[in-house]
Amino acid sequence: MRASGSRRARTSNRIRHAPEALPPARPLKDRVGAAGEAAALAYLREQGFRILHRDWRSRIGQADIVAEDGDTLVLIEVKARRGTGFGLPEEAVDGRKQQKLRVLLETYRAATKRQRQPCRIDVLGLILDADMKVTRTEHIRNAVGEE
Numbered sequence: 001m002r003a004s005g006s007r008r009a010r011t012s013n014r015i016r017h018a019p020e021a022l023p024p025a026r027p028l029k030d031r032v033g034a035a036g037e038a039a040a041l042a043y044l045r046e047q048g049f050r051i052l053h054r055d056w057r058s059r060i061g062q063a064d065i066v067a068e069d070g071d072t073l074v075l076i077e078v079k080a081r082r083g084t085g086f087g088l089p090e091e092a093v094d095g096r097k098q099q100k101l102r103v104l105l106e107t108y109r110a111a112t113k114r115q116r117q118p119c120r121i122d123v124l125g126l127i128l129d130a131d132m133k134v135t136r137t138e139h140i141r142n143a144v145g146e147e
Contacts, residue, residue, distance in 0.1 A: 036080020036128065044124075049067040052068060056108060062104075063104050073118065075105045079126070080125075088125055090125030105119060
């Protein structure tokens with residue numbers, strides 16, 4: 001028995017581990033991309049587009065946004081940057097990317113049975129400031145023509 005005045009600290013046999021670290025912050029590239037896509041969706045809705053899909057994926061690749069502009073099916077490639085040090089965002093859609101977008105659009109049309117619907121590919125270039133707010137929007141309709 002213990003004497004009434006003595007207290008003994010209870011100790012646990014459990015090993016105490018350091019708290020788990022927080023997950024790493026998303027890379028800047030991912031944050032710019034997410035902010036750009038959110039801004040693009042808002043812009044397109046303002047312009048009267050009906051959004052059908054975001055980040056539609058197939059074995060060919062990924063379409064940023066698929067929408068309808070009136071009766072026209074539109075695949076929209078979104079390019080967002082925080083400056084123009086590497087050129088304008090829309091300039092990143094080179095010949096190789098254009099070809100991939102053409103194939104991706106045809107894949108989408110086949111998968112959704114929209115082969116007869118008029119279609120086009122638009123590019124939406126966005127420049128964001130340090131707070132991820134849009135400072136410049138360039139919407140190029142029918143940016144990618146047929147081969």
